[in-house]
């Protein structure tokens with residue numbers, strides 16, 4: 001079963017030319033939205049994708065470029081379409097997503113918890129979660145902000161999709177050399193110290209066979225200046241459809 005990926009955006013948190021780094025992952029019979037940031041509703045509108053066409057949303061971590069569009073998504077599904085979207089989320093993030101992010105805007109007499117606006121499906125890390133008949137996802141907790149859980153995704157035991165994360169060369173080597181990973185979608189910070197992200201220079205330090213399978217995403221507006229500096233790595237483009 002082939003997967004297809006269409007990014008709603010490929011930009012970093014503060015990019016303006018590129019939308020938030022959120023993606024539509026398609027199987028033949030299922031559409032999963034990976035992260036739903038501030039710009040996700042606009043990008044979906046531009047692509048002509050209506051909200052009910054999305055079978056489920058999966059959240060990697062709680063930053064506005066990954067969850068800032070959830071309020072609009074949930075309100076519109078409730079009031080325009082009379083439906084509750086399916087939300088896959090780490091069990092550790094259910095409380096914080098409601099208490100720290102959505103409660104302020106969404107709470108009212110009839111809405112007092114995340115479950116009132118989403119059909120919540122808790123994901124456990126380190127094990128295979130069956131999302132649809134042909135899509136399995138393992139959540140791998142990867143370091144981003146200290147004390148703030150963030151989860152990268154291993155799709156169908158062969159494709160790595162990074163959440164926002166600091167450089168983890170040992171994980172990437174283990175996935176490629178021991179777990180048959182054949183494609184990597186990786187966030188990148190093009191200049192400056194990474195701190196909470198992975199820099200282009202760090203990714204350039206990986207062995208060439210790993211670099212050749214990397215597609216870069218979550219980049220800043222000056223991405224075009226780095227196309228020739230990324231070696232074998234390629235830049236993922238928003239709104240283009242990729243067969244994985």
Ligand SMILES: Nc1ccn([C@@H]2O[C@@H]3COP(=O)(O)O[C@H]3[C@H]2O)c(=O)n1
Pocket residue numbers: 012013014063064065145164195196
């Ligand atoms: N310790 C931190 C925390 C946050 N940030 C910036 O805020 C952004 C939040 O979304 P992001 O995509 O994770 O990128 C983060 C950093 O740009 C940062 O640079 N350092």
Ligand SMILES: [Zn+2]
Pocket residue numbers: 012013021063065066164218
């Ligand atoms: Zn981000």
Ligand SMILES: [Zn+2]
Pocket residue numbers: 061062063144164
């Ligand atoms: Zn983040």
